[in-house]
Amino acid sequence: MNTQTDSLPESLETRAVTPAAISRTQPFYWSVRREIWENRSIYLAPLAVAGLFLLGFLINLITLHHRLGISIRDATLHRDVEVNAYQLAGALIMGTAIIVGFFYSLDALYGERRDRTILFWKSLPVSDLTTVLAKITVPLVILPIVCFLVAVATQFIVLLLSSIVLLGSGGGVATLWSHASFFHFSLVMLYHIFTVHGLWYAPIYGWLILISAWAPRAPFLWAVLPPFVISGLEKITFNTTHFLALIQYRFAGPQGPGPMQAGGDADFTAHLIPHGFFTTPGLWTGLLVGAAFLYAAVRIRRCRGPI
């Protein structure tokens, strides 16, 4: 028992307003949220593309029988149209995500220096490491998730629209739904997005973030020109194209273009787990290089101020 009656009221008050300790992950969580607040293109761009795609698809669906002169009730035809639509929607939205991720990463640590807000961010107890990790989380985790959700939603709406048109014209939807590879596509895409976008492209995003931390100006130029010049120099000096091949390999993915050309059930499992992805040395060296880029970005941001 202690008698606090004569203690100063201020001291009690001070204690009362002292907020609860903040866990280690909370600055990271809020840093990621702030990235999404600032860069609304992370979700607006894929949504806009999806919206336009659906509009186009709807127009296509309605005018289908006029152009082809076949019955709109043909469910098999609808299925083919859909498979095309699925692939196209997925490709469009994933492409959008890559473009958004590219420009986001290039501006991530450059924008805060250009608009001088770096001094505000640095006045708060958020370490450079937390900041850089929050920024790389956007292209490696947030964008893939957004991209996947938007793509799946778009594909579902495609299926729904086809069904409505088919039902409206008196056709049966059973064929459509039983053959629709909706679920398959989703799984394949989910796998593709997280392996290729999230892991395989990590060194590319790492490079862009490093350049955004370092570039005194024109980060786009600094990010794109050196690989271009190095390839040219290699060609002229040694008459080889190893560096160019390395970059092409990184962009094309571990097995050439992704598994998006999947269609039949037979190939499905093979595409879902493209053999040897996790044993490809390229994946692990890529991740290591990406981590090194990020580490350098953390070190550089430490002594960077407004420009």
Added chain:
Amino acid sequence: MPVIEARGLRKTFGSTVALDGIDLRVDEGRILGMIGPNGAGKTTALNAILGLTPYQGELKVLGRDPWDERDALMRDVCFIADVAILPRWMRVSQALDYVAGVHPRFDRAKAEGFLAKTTIRHVSKIRELSKGMVVQLHLALVMAIDARLLVLDEPTLGLDILYRKQFYDSLLNDYFDRSRTIVVTTHQVEEVQHVLTDLMFIDRGRIVLSCTMEEFEARYAEVSVRPEQIEAARQLKPIYERQGLGRSILVFDRVDRQRLAAFGEVRTPSIADLFVAVIGNQYQAQGVGR
């Protein structure tokens, strides 16, 4: 334990010496004004204190090395580096959410209380606020953080006189207490004269003058002298002389006020006048001329 302690603090950018080995000690509960011409090294000194730049020499802030222990230090130190550096895309409510999310010592209710006294609305984006309102918001955020050291680098630059006055009033009335320490740099010296407890003149990377305000008032005196008495007054070796309203205004360093009283009313000079006296004289002596 001093809040800031520096010995031989030095920083160079190429061949330019920004800080030429300064010694500095700031104790708890002080409000130090760092005054100096542009490029004197004030911001460099503050950046070193805030762990924003590496340096040579010894420096401890709240017992920590600011460069190596910056992340830990930022829980106890807060700063406003310049006006208008809050992210322009952010909403006021987002700024509150964010700071509350990342800062363990942020008291949201307190910040809301400060904002309630202004016309700033929570839904506004920072780009929609006037410069004065942005500073009010920044100050509300900073004052709600229970920090031990607050560093202000030109916090009122570009603000009109009402906002400037209000800024220092809030700082003194709603924030400052004897357990906190404030370091401020400004060119608007007249407005901080009655706010400061300590004064420091810094010029070309060196500390030219460092004293408490009590020492300042005891040491320096200013007298208006009629032309017929000017020669007699000059015998007492004024450190500075300027003309005003048909009289000469002389500033003296460590001269008995009773002897000065013979020439007219003795006052304490303004910091601005002393600044010109101390720093301006140096430039004149070296033929730099300003």
